[in-house]
Amino acid sequence: MGSILFFLSVLAIIATWWLSRQGLASKPWLEQGDAGVLPELSPQPVDPATIGLRVFLAVVGSFFALFISAYTMRMQLPDWRTLPLPPILWLNTTMLVLSSIALHGAKVAVQRGERTELKVSLIAAGISALAFLSGQLVAWQQLTSEGYGLTANPANDFFYVLTGAHGLHLLGGLVALARTTEKAWRVPTTERLRLPVELCATYWHFLLLLWLLLLSIWVGWAGELIDLCRQLLA
Amino acid sequence: MVDVPLGSTGAVAAPDVEDVELYHPHSWVTKYVFSQDAKIIAIQYAFVALSVGLVALVLSWLMRLQLGFPGVFSFIDANAYYQFITMHGMMMVVYVLTALFLGGFGNYLIPLMIGARDMVFPYVNMLSFWIYFLAVLILVASFFVPGGPTGAGWTLYPPQAITTGTPGGQEWGIILMLVSLMVFIIGFTMGGLNYVVTVLQSRARGMTLMRMPLTVWGIFTASFMALLAFPALFVGAVMMLFDRVLGTSFFMPAMVEMGQPLDRNGGSPLLFQHLFWFFGHPEVYIVALPAFGIVSDLISTHARRNIFGYRMMVWALLAIGALSFIVWAHHMYVSGMNPYFGFFFATTTLIIAIPTAIKVYNWILTLWRGDIHLTAPMLFALAFIVTFVNGGLTGLFLGNVVVDVPLSDTMFVVAHFHMVMGVAPILVIFGAIYHWYPKVTGRMLNDALGKLHFWVTFLGAYAIFFPMHYLGLMGIPRRYHDIADMAFVPPSAHTLNAFITIVALIVGAAQLAFVFNLFWSLRYGKESGGNPWRATTLEWQTPETPPPHGNWGKHVPVVYRWAYDYSVPGADEDFLPQNQSGPTRAAPGAGHG
Numbered sequence: 001m002g003s004i005l006f007f008l009s010v011l012a013i014i015a016t017w018w019l020s021r022q023g024l025a026s027k028p029w030l031e032q033g034d035a036g037v038l039p040e041l042s043p044q045p046v047d048p049a050t051i052g053l054r055v056f057l058a059v060v061g062s063f064f065a066l067f068i069s070a071y072t073m074r075m076q077l078p079d080w081r082t083l084p085l086p087p088i089l090w091l092n093t094t095m096l097v098l099s100s101i102a103l104h105g106a107k108v109a110v111q112r113g114e115r116t117e118l119k120v121s122l123i124a125a126g127i128s129a130l131a132f133l134s135g136q137l138v139a140w141q142q143l144t145s146e147g148y149g150l151t152a153n154p155a156n157d158f159f160y161v162l163t164g165a166h167g168l169h170l171l172g173g174l175v176a177l178a179r180t181t182e183k184a185w186r187v188p189t190t191e192r193l194r195l196p197v198e199l200c201a202t203y204w205h206f207l208l209l210l211w212l213l214l215l216s217i218w219v220g221w222a223g224e225l226i227d228l229c230r231q232l233l234a
Numbered sequence: 235m236v237d238v239p240l241g242s243t244g245a246v247a248a249p250d251v252e253d254v255e256l257y258h259p260h261s262w263v264t265k266y267v268f269s270q271d272a273k274i275i276a277i278q279y280a281f282v283a284l285s286v287g288l289v290a291l292v293l294s295w296l297m298r299l300q301l302g303f304p305g306v307f308s309f310i311d312a313n314a315y316y317q318f319i320t321m322h323g324m325m326m327v328v329y330v331l332t333a334l335f336l337g338g339f340g341n342y343l344i345p346l347m348i349g350a351r352d353m354v355f356p357y358v359n360m361l362s363f364w365i366y367f368l369a370v371l372i373l374v375a376s377f378f379v380p381g382g383p384t385g386a387g388w389t390l391y392p393p394q395a396i397t398t399g400t401p402g403g404q405e406w407g408i409i410l411m412l413v414s415l416m417v418f419i420i421g422f423t424m425g426g427l428n429y430v431v432t433v434l435q436s437r438a439r440g441m442t443l444m445r446m447p448l449t450v451w452g453i454f455t456a457s458f459m460a461l462l463a464f465p466a467l468f469v470g471a472v473m474m475l476f477d478r479v480l481g482t483s484f485f486m487p488a489m490v491e492m493g494q495p496l497d498r499n500g501g502s503p504l505l506f507q508h509l510f511w512f513f514g515h516p517e518v519y520i521v522a523l524p525a526f527g528i529v530s531d532l533i534s535t536h537a538r539r540n541i542f543g544y545r546m547m548v549w550a551l552l553a554i555g556a557l558s559f560i561v562w563a564h565h566m567y568v569s570g571m572n573p574y575f576g577f578f579f580a581t582t583t584l585i586i587a588i589p590t591a592i593k594v595y596n597w598i599l600t601l602w603r604g605d606i607h608l609t610a611p612m613l614f615a616l617a618f619i620v621t622f623v624n625g626g627l628t629g630l631f632l633g634n635v636v637v638d639v640p641l642s643d644t645m646f647v648v649a650h651f652h653m654v655m656g657v658a659p660i661l662v663i664f665g666a667i668y669h670w671y672p673k674v675t676g677r678m679l680n681d682a683l684g685k686l687h688f689w690v691t692f693l694g695a696y697a698i699f700f701p702m703h704y705l706g707l708m709g710i711p712r713r714y715h716d717i718a719d720m721a722f723v724p725p726s727a728h729t730l731n732a733f734i735t736i737v738a739l740i741v742g743a744a745q746l747a748f749v750f751n752l753f754w755s756l757r758y759g760k761e762s763g764g765n766p767w768r769a770t771t772l773e774w775q776t777p778e779t780p781p782p783h784g785n786w787g788k789h790v791p792v793v794y795r796w797a798y799d800y801s802v803p804g805a806d807e808d809f810l811p812q813n814q815s816g817p818t819r820a821a822p823g824a825g826h827g
Binding site: 001005008011012025028029049055056058067070150154157161 | 426427430432436442443461465466472484499501505512549559560796799
């Protein structure tokens, strides 16, 4: 359960930092509003949707951290046979990176108010994300035809379930992206597009990060890094 | 802090909020069925959860009939008994308690208590309820499929949960249970995002975090915990569903079933236990923290006393929330894990008693020299404190490995968790309903009927669960369909079991008085006015009762003080609403806690 505890400690640090700025040590029974002093809420209100997405990403992060915990615990049992990674995963990774870059471009474009660039970037992001998903399906097909089916070994189980879960999250993101893209054609000003584009970009970067993390676990980099840290600590 | 220009009355001009189209319903369906008003959604949640609770109550009756009078009721065979146990446990923990506290009270109270017009994502909030309702339908559907519901026990431990011999293991029961849980978690996540973000973003002007009522603190902390803990159950459910439907080996070890080796190998049943309890232990506090918060408010209001140690109460809530994530393996002392782990988890478990004890002392010190009104809500709140202390103390016993190992799997454990997480939170739910019913309906619940309900429930719960501790110490195992032929069981144990069953039937029947009261008072209850308990918090200060969609009419309130200004020296009334400016207190710190 190391990875989920690590993830939750990071969240706890963020939460503590945030709470420490909320006056938790104040003595509300001594505050008197009629003295003409009224606590102001946060000076720059952030849109609720942005906060909502951040909290949602914490939930998704906890979901995958738990899966990775389960993975590392199951991995230690003797029947585990590591799975050969299909080379197409590297192409898929490139596609997902491109998709994320395109959405970053869309974010910059919407901030500058450039409509054409925005539309192009949104379409590019959508297409490369779809390419990533189809690539993942090809990877599944290759593995199955080579005899690495779902039930053959727990390593395979985890590969299919984790790629599947990641893909479903991206698919959900694509629904939001499609709605944003449709809005880009319909809404006359870019001002109202700013928030949805920013939210899509944040979500995409998160899913890219998550994918790189999963990939590093499968390739074995994560394990080597943890070993290195252990040696340094010892 | 900023200086605010004052009007002639010393009050700050309320911010104007534009009229929102959403707050004007267009048809009966959008007002009462597919409503986006958090208050209607709250009532929907509460109604469905209480209905599920009645089903679970009947299931507990059936179990008790078998235990009290084994063999008399032929339709309760071993399979049916296990199905009743499983469904009773899962329904009560997830579909009743979690849904009622967070979906019911969370939806009703968060926006009103922090001075918001509604939740921040009303549409998602509506979806949250309907997905919860779908989860309930899927769960109830398992009673009507071939093989019936799953009888794996509410913890659903593999491999027995998905093998032949367990009711529903190779039929539909376990599949529907897992799917229902997954749907529930998706629905809850939608609701939970709303509760958390609304508290973060929609508080009225002047409502700092440290001016929030403890009810909101409790629900807020619990929602955040639930958002992070429920994924563990989701992950476990996905993996078990794969094991059951697609034949993977996440949890399924190599095993022989009915003389035949199964086509599985190497899976780890312990892995499921870790995932399950990583959700399961925070779940205890997901239910308890809102109860803590609500009880604090009930006690303060009905004792006309400011809550003692408000800061400590908030810090203790947060500490309990954080600690509850590192105690999960105390449910697994007998699973054969490393003894050093047992030592670690016993230590963390006992440490949680410190912030919890702080809360109990603060409740008692709030009551000290208070002007205590023994209303129905207050009786339930006081009963909660006693019951929670009782259940908490046996928790200290069970938290120690050496004590837990012999007591594990006896009725002692059943008695412990029913006291601490069954009876105690249910008492708070009743207290809260008696307290806030006037705001929801504009009428009081009948007081005489309420007190009858209270005494039968309170004394009855003790008559049921106190003897159960004794049975457990005697070594009577839990989860047994029939203990009749065991040599160590004295005849007195059977008499005690029959006694418990009769009391359980009476206490269950007494709940009908409560249900009757809910409906009768809707029409014939005494009119309550806007603030019958003379309480300070914002939900009692709405211009209309029951509040319409949008809650506040033209102006949202401005908050000038904390939530507990009761019996302030020098004030005209014995309570000062949070949105009232002035008068200046006689001596600074006079009412401190």
